[in-house]
Amino acid sequence: MAAYLTIDSAHQAVVDLLVSSSRTSSLAARAKTGPFSELRQVAVFAAALGATLNRDRLPAPSDQKIRDTVLLDAKGALELSFALAYRRANWDLAVIADGEESLAARVSALEEYACGGLDFLSERLIDLGATTSALELLMDAKKQVTLRDTELPASDTIDHDEDPVISALRRRGKLRNIP
Amino acid sequence: MHFVSLRMHNWRQYLGTQEPIFFSTDPDKPITLLLGPNGSGKTGLLNAFTWCLYEDFTAGFGQPESLIHDLAVAAGGDPYVEVELTLDDDGDEFTVTRRRRLIDDHSTVRVTRRPGSGKARAGETLEASVNDVYNFLPRSLKDVFFFPAESLQTLSITDGVVGHGLDLRKAVESLLGFDTYTRASSNLNTAVQANMLRTAQQLRDQTIEAAKTRWEETKQELDLLRQRRLQLPDLIAQAKDELDRATEKEREHDEAAIEAWVTERDRLREDRDGAKNALEAAQTRINGFVRETHHALYADAVIEDAVRALNAAERGGKIPPSVSSDILDRLLEEPDLPCVVCGRPMDDEAHEYVSFLRDQVTDSNVAANAMNIRGQLRTWQRTLRQQAADAAQALDVDADSLPVALGGLISRLTDAADDNVIAARAALTEAEAALAEFESEDRDVPDADASQKAVAHLRGCERHHNELVRELDGMQAALDEAATRENAAKLDYEKKAQKQQEYHQKQVVQTLLSDTAEVFDRIAQEMKRYGQQDFQRALNQLYRQMINKPYKLEVAENFMVRVLVNDKDRAPSQSEKTALTIAFLGAVAGLAPQYRSILTREGLGDMGNVRLGKDAFPVVLDAPYSPFDETYAGTITNAIGDLATQLVLTTSKDSLRHINKIGDRVGRAYVLHVRTNSESLATEGDSARDFVNEVVEWRGKSQPYVTIDESVPDVTTNIEAC
Numbered sequence: 070m071a072a073y074l075t076i077d078s079a080h081q082a083v084v085d086l087l088v089s090s091s092r093t094s095s096l097a098a099r100a101k102t103g104p105f106s107e108l109r110q111v112a113v114f115a116a117a118l119g120a121t122l123n124r125d126r127l128p129a130p131s132d133q134k135i136r137d138t139v140l141l142d143a144k145g146a147l148e149l150s151f152a153l154a155y156r157r158a159n160w161d162l163a164v165i166a167d168g169e170e171s172l173a174a175r176v177s178a179l180e181e182y183a184c185g186g187l188d189f190l191s192e193r194l195i196d197l198g199a200t201t202s203a204l205e206l207l208m209d210a211k212k213q214v215t216l217r218d219t220e221l222p223a224s225d226t227i228d229h230d231e232d233p234v235i236s237a238l239r240r241r242g243k244l245r246n247i248p
Numbered sequence: 249m250h251f252v253s254l255r256m257h258n259w260r261q262y263l264g265t266q267e268p269i270f271f272s273t274d275p276d277k278p279i280t281l282l283l284g285p286n287g288s289g290k291t292g293l294l295n296a297f298t299w300c301l302y303e304d305f306t307a308g309f310g311q312p313e314s315l316i317h318d319l320a321v322a323a324g325g326d327p328y329v330e331v332e333l334t335l336d337d338d339g340d341e342f343t344v345t346r347r348r349r350l351i352d353d354h355s356t357v358r359v360t361r362r363p364g365s366g367k368a369r370a371g372e373t374l375e376a377s378v379n380d381v382y383n384f385l386p387r388s389l390k391d392v393f394f395f396p397a398e399s400l401q402t403l404s405i406t407d408g409v410v411g412h413g414l415d416l417r418k419a420v421e422s423l424l425g426f427d428t429y430t431r432a433s434s435n436l437n438t439a440v441q442a443n444m445l446r447t448a449q450q451l452r453d454q455t456i457e458a459a460k461t462r463w464e465e466t467k468q469e470l471d472l473l474r475q476r477r478l479q480l481p482d483l484i485a486q487a488k489d490e491l492d493r494a495t496e497k498e499r500e501h502d503e504a505a506i507e508a509w510v511t512e513r514d515r516l517r518e519d520r521d522g523a524k525n526a527l528e529a530a531q532t533r534i535n536g537f538v539r540e541t542h543h544a545l546y547a548d549a550v551i552e553d554a555v556r557a558l559n560a561a562e563r564g565g566k567i568p569p570s571v572s573s574d575i576l577d578r579l580l581e582e583p584d585l586p587c588v589v590c591g592r593p594m595d596d597e598a599h600e601y602v603s604f605l606r607d608q609v610t611d612s613n614v615a616a617n618a619m620n621i622r623g624q625l626r627t628w629q630r631t632l633r634q635q636a637a638d639a640a641q642a643l644d645v646d647a648d649s650l651p652v653a654l655g656g657l658i659s660r661l662t663d664a665a666d667d668n669v670i671a672a673r674a675a676l677t678e679a680e681a682a683l684a685e686f687e688s689e690d691r692d693v694p695d696a697d698a699s700q701k702a703v704a705h706l707r708g709c710e711r712h713h714n715e716l717v718r719e720l721d722g723m724q725a726a727l728d729e730a731a732t733r734e735n736a737a738k739l740d741y742e743k744k745a746q747k748q749q750e751y752h753q754k755q756v757v758q759t760l761l762s763d764t765a766e767v768f769d770r771i772a773q774e775m776k777r778y779g780q781q782d783f784q785r786a787l788n789q790l791y792r793q794m795i796n797k798p799y800k801l802e803v804a805e806n807f808m809v810r811v812l813v814n815d816k817d818r819a820p821s822q823s824e825k826t827a828l829t830i831a832f833l834g835a836v837a838g839l840a841p842q843y844r845s846i847l848t849r850e851g852l853g854d855m856g857n858v859r860l861g862k863d864a865f866p867v868v869l870d871a872p873y874s875p876f877d878e879t880y881a882g883t884i885t886n887a888i889g890d891l892a893t894q895l896v897l898t899t900s901k902d903s904l905r906h907i908n909k910i911g912d913r914v915g916r917a918y919v920l921h922v923r924t925n926s927e928s929l930a931t932e933g934d935s936a937r938d939f940v941n942e943v944v945e946w947r948g949k950s951q952p953y954v955t956i957d958e959s960v961p962d963v964t965t966n967i968e969a970c
Contacts, residue, residue, distance in 0.1 A: 089535075104535035104542070117547035144540065148628045149547045151621050152554035160557040162566060162610055165617045186546075204531075207538060208666055211545065216655045219549050221556035 070169055072137040072176040074112055077128035080187040083194050084133075086203050087111045103203035109135050109143040115186030116179045117145075120153055121214055124185030125178075137176050146179065153178035189214075249384050249841065250894045251866050252334040252341060258320040259296050259329050261289035261922075261965040269967055271866070271896060272915025273336070279888070279913050281970075282898040283944055284920025285954050288965045290898035291396060293920070294870040298394050300331035300346045301378075302387050303355055306396045306870075316350055319962050326351070337384050339364025344381055384844060388422035389865075391415055392836045397871035400884075404825050405809045405832050416832065417807045423836050423843055424779030429772035436765035440758050451748050459741040466734040473723070473730050480720045487713040494706040501699040516683040523676035530672040534665035537639050541658050544632045548655035551625050558622040567615040576606040629654060636661055643668065778856035779843075780805070786835040786860045793890040794827040795883070801828070823883035830887035833867055837893045840865040864893030873903040881906045889913050901944040901953060917946050917970040923955045924963040946970045 076084060087103030088111055105111045112135060119125055141147045151165060154175040158164040164171050193209055194201060201209075255268040271280045284290050295305045295312075305312050320327040330347040341362040348355035361376035363369050385393070405416065421427035544551075561567050579585055579594070579602045587594050594602070610618075636657045640647055643664045651657050784803040791801055799820075800812040809828060811818045820828060838860040846858065872884050881903070888895065889910035898920075899907065907914070926939045944953040951970055 104538040106539065110539060110543075114543040114546075117543045117545070117550065120550045121546040145543050145547060145628060145632075148551055148621075148625050149543065152547070152550045152625070155554045155557060156550065160561070162561060162614050162618050165621055166611065166614045167617065204534060204538070204666065204669070207542065208662070211659060211662065214546070216545070216659060217549050218653070219552040219556060221553050221560070 072173045073134040074140050074176055074180040074183065075128045075131050076108065076133040077184055077187065078131045078133065079129065080191055083187060083190045084108065084111055086194065086206065109140050109146065112140065112183045113143050113146045113149060115190065116149055116153065116183035118189060118210065118214065119182035119185030121217060122185060122189055124189060125181035126184050127181055128184040137172060140176065150175035150179040153182055249335060249337045249865055251896065252336050254296060255332045256296055257330040258317045258327060259331055260292035260315065260317065261963055263317040263319050263964040266967040269918055270916060271894065273894065274915040277913055277915030278894045279915060280896045281907065281914045281917040282920055283901050283917065284898065285900055285922050287963060288920035288922045290871050290920065293898055294394055294396060294868055296331045297333060297868055298390055300333045300344055301381065301385065302390055303346065304390065306394055308396060308398055315348065319964065321350060339367060342376060342381050344378065386422055389419050392419040392833055393865060394868045395833055395870065400826050400829055400872055403829055405829055406811060406820060406825060420783060420807050420836060423840055424775060425843055426772040426775030426779060429768040429775065433765040433768035433772060436761045436768065440761050451744055456744050456748055459744045463737040463741040466737040470730040470734045473727050477723045477727065480716060480723065484713065484716045484720060487709065487716050491709040491713045494709040498702040498706045501702055506699050513686060516686050520679040520683045523672065523679040527672035527676045530668040533642065534669055537665050538662065541632055541635055542662065545655050545658045548653065551629060555622060555625050558618055561618065566610045567618045573606065573609045573612045576602055576609060580606060781856050782839060782858040783835055786839050787831055789860060790831040790834045790890065791828060794831055794887040795824060823880040826880055827883050827887045830891065834891040834893060837865040837867050866894035866896060867891065868896040870898050873899055873906065885909050919944055919951045919953060919968045919970055921952050921955065921966045921968045922963060923957050923960045925958045925960050926956055928963050
């Protein structure tokens with residue numbers, strides 16, 4: 070069963086601002102429309118923003134939906150959806166198992182963070198005014214959001230249970246070379 | 249009409265210029281007698297008349313090509329023969345002089361007229377035409393008025409009036425005047441059938457109209473061209489003036505200043521356009537960069553977390569698992585299998601431990617996905633980093649100053665791209681401002697438009713002037729061509745119109761000619777009938793005077809004469825025939841002036857009642873006695889004496905005894921005096937010594953007739969009056 074990413078209708082204005090119209094060719098028009106050419110690109114960007122802001126929520130039901138196969142074909146969508154779902158699962162690898170459940174979890178993670186990111190952008194757009202250009206909005210967002218560094222240390226600090234086989238071998242003094 | 253005189257020069261036997269023969273004009277003594285021996289030139293004298301008047305000869309005239317006396321020819325120089333005949337016609341004296349030089353092929357004739365007293369220009373000698381003479385002495389009467397002796401014997405008018413070199417019927421018809429109408433009718437009928445009156449096919453009116461329209465069109469075209477040619481010099485002069493003015497006006501503009509201004513304006517426009525393009529490029533660049541990388545700005549940390557988590561899982565032995573979940577699943581499913589490590593049978597504790605391990609070991613599918621995804625995440629990071637590096641290069645950002653983290657890197661590059669946009673926008677604003685200032689009204693802007701307009705106007709004037717000059721250059725050829733077309737159209741129209749006109753005219757003419765011919769035919773028939781009556785009456789009158797016999801002469805339609813006695817045909821004797829011929833001549837000569845008067849006065853109504861009068865035309869009768877013996881001499885003499893006309897009679901002295909009987913009718917007499925040597929006279933068997941001089945006696949006077957002169961190299965005849 071296919072999974073869908075829903076765009077909350079409350080975000081329509083900011084979505085229209087960020088997605089350029091293919092029919093718009095004038096310089097002035099392009100300045101007022103966004104750099105993104107597809108809705109799914111906006112969704113991926115917004116999800117990354119929402120994850121940075123730790124803002125996520127379920128979107129209100131809407132007719133504007135993106136099917137999973139279409140969504141995950143967007144640049145960075147697959148990678149970001151996994152990362153978000155993986156983090157949400159508290160680094161449980163099960164979330165990357167094959168199957169509809171894990172796919173739905175990844176799409177859902179992307180959807181909810183995207184909704185959070187679009188919430189933020191909509192709020193900023195209101196603050197900046199209706200004449201704000203897409204680029205101005207994006208640059209404002211960049212100023213407003215402090216980029217966070219990775220949450221995990223580069224060394225292995227994640228508390229994983231040691232492989233029992235390795236533990237058993239260790240107890241028997243068979244793994245002297247393994248730290 | 250009567251003869252006045254005849255003068256000959258080198259004519260046949262008459263060497264040199266002869267004394268003129270003056271003909272008797274006394275009505276009581278109408279005969280002029282010319283006495284000459286054989287060979288003296290009596291027949292030659294008769295033909296002097298016919299040659300002079302008609303350049304023709306009587307039947308049987310020998311050697312007509314030798315007209316000039318042999319001695320005259322032998323004498324060399326520029327010999328010629330000339331005959332001069334003077335006639336009187338109703339007081340007007342005509343002199344016909346015909347001359348032919350030996351070296352010429354034909355003769356020349358000169359005719360003069362001297363009007364008689366009481367007429368205009370009386371006494372003056374006026375140039376005239378031989379046709380004036382033919383009016384009263386037509387050629388057709390030649391055979392009647394100049395009658396050779398032989399014809400008296402050979403021609404029998406009871407057998408026919410045509411033959412033996414004579415055509416008396418034609419003469420009579422001519423005399424009576426109706427031959428003109430007969431001939432005219434015949435000619436008219438011939439003319440009706442002539443090619444020239446053959447009507448061609450009638451052209452349709454619309455064909456004519458179309459040809460006329462075409463002609464008018466070409467004519468109008470030609471007229472317009474001619475008018476245009478007349479106008480062109482003025483138009484060219486006007487165009488030249490306009491061109492000069494345009495040139496002057498164009499010079500008023502400072503071309504260098506305008507060019508500098510335009511160059512500067514163009515440069516500013518190029519700057520503005522370049523700034524526009526730069527801004528557009530900057531916007532395109534930042535849009536592309538944002539589209540491709542902006543999600544990474546925030547996603548980088550999340551992705552990096554996932555990578556690190558996966559790395560930790562790997563170090564924790566979660567991926568890939570140290571014991572395959574598949575092996576553990578099999579050991580659990582088949583408890584009898586030995587330990588895969590030590591090979592000993594596995595007890596319950598061992599199986600419990602396997603079950604524990606299975607719960608701890610990552611699912612092989614998840615492990616595989618994890619490994620795969622980690623690879624994808626790292627690929628994503630590498631790709632994004634490479635894009636950032638490319639963008640940095642495109643944005644000309646120092647690579648050493650860039651953050652290491654991908655998010656920071658993209659943030660920095662986005663700022664740089666945005667700075668570029670801002671800078672480009674500022675540059676555009678500046679360029680537009682500079683251009684606006686340059687083009688603002690405050691500046692001293694050269695009127696480039698006016699200059700361009702002046703130049704354009706100048707070029708237009710040049711073109712117009714050149715076109716007019718070229719038109720004038722080619723005008724003559726165009727005119728010639730148009731004239732040719734017009735002429736061809738005109739000819740075509742005229743030809744067609746003429747053809748149609750000819751068609752109508754010919755129809756009219758044909759009808760007219762046919763009608764006229766019919767009228768002429770009727771006139772001729774009537775004239776012939778009445779003329780025949782007149783001629784028959786005159787002939788009977790004369791013949792009855794000549795021979796006192798109860799003969800009645802009947803003139804047939806062809807003017808053949810029948811001799812009737814008591815309404816029965818009678819064959820006349822030879823002497824009666826001769827008298828009849830002379831009477832015939834006399835009737836013609838007698839009626840001639842009457843009919844001439846009728847035809848001149850248009851008194852055709854008199855026809856049928858015309859009688860012989862005192863006036864009669866002259867007759868030249870050549871040696872009438874010579875063909876006959878003594879039996880007929882009396883008849884001839886009587887006949888001659890009864891001819892009430894001027895008669896020129898040539899004869900030999902042998903006939904004098906007969907002539908003397910009508911001697912009182914002789915008004916003038918001449919001797920044709922022959923000078924010759926004996927040898928010339930000699931014929932076969934003769935001896936020169938037998939010849940002696942002869943004289944002739946006339947009215948008691950003796951005159952030389954033949955003179956034997958051995959010094960004379962050839963026969964010569966001199967006219968000598970008695």
